[in-house]
Amino acid sequence: MPIRPLIIPAYLEAQQYDAKWFLEHIAEIREGIQRLQSDQPAVTVSIPAYNEEASILKTLWSLSRTITNQKVEILVVNNNSSDRTQELIELSGANWLIEKKQGVTHARNSGLQAAKGKIILNADADSFYSPYWVDLLSLPLKDETIACTYGRFAFLSEKPANRLPYFLYETLGDVFKAVKRRSNDEAMYVYGCSSGYRKEQGLSVDGYHHPPDTNEDGYLALKLRTKFGKLHKVTENRALVWTSDRRLMEQGGLFKAFLSRVRF
DSSP: OOOOOSSOOGGGGGGGSOHHHHHHTHHHHHHHHHHHOOSSOSEEEEEEESSOTTTHHHHHHHHHTOOOSSOEEEEEEEOSOOSSHHHHHHHHTOEEEEOOSOSHHHHHHHHHHHOOSSEEEEOOTTEEEOTTHHHHHHGGGGSTTEEEEEOOEEEEOSSOOOSHHHHHHHHHHHHHHHHHTTTSOGGGGOOTTSEEEEHHHHHHTTTTOOOTTSOHHHHHHHHHHHHHOEEEEOOOGGGOEEEESHHHHHTTSHHHHHHHHHHO
16 A cells, blocks of 8 residues: 655645635636536536535635546535535536435435436545546446445645644554454445445445445445445545545544544
């Protein structure tokens, strides 16, 4: 497995800016998304969003910088947001729909149903994507023996911070997952911020519907693997999804978050 980056990549420079900066650059976002779009895209990037006005344009800006020869639909599923999320989606030029049933499972199922692409890539509305992410997650699915691809994520601090503590946390997490994978099913490490599969196959296994006490993304991966083939982990650092450290801070910081994972 590649060593995680100790220095934040240059293409992440824009993530430091606030929501106002991205709104001021909305024309660039719209132009980038329109460059990717087509009536018959090969790939749909499906993004559920609930009250994400502070981050949705960051996510869309990063995806608008995608480097690919494929045509890509950017589809945002607004899950009853009460802030400016819908207004910002429309300004960006991304495709969108509104899902009235609350919950990420309903939002992801709506995105699956509405997607124009043959390949679905899952993304989150509070994450920053590499220009290479779309191809790195979607192209392995040209191999018919692969049913689902999935990638890794890394943390970005919402405040100025040294990358080293996050690098150590993520590296220890990788080691911990490698050990736990001997007893845990690999599917539990398939996350909604970075995974891909074929639309037709996703529909045939009833999408993201899942039993209680299971994860919608991991359970879909389990269903796809059972019926269609293997899971494929994309380990290249260029495929890393960079996400806010907000949830880590809510858990009390890096150390407490790691202890919580070890206990689990």
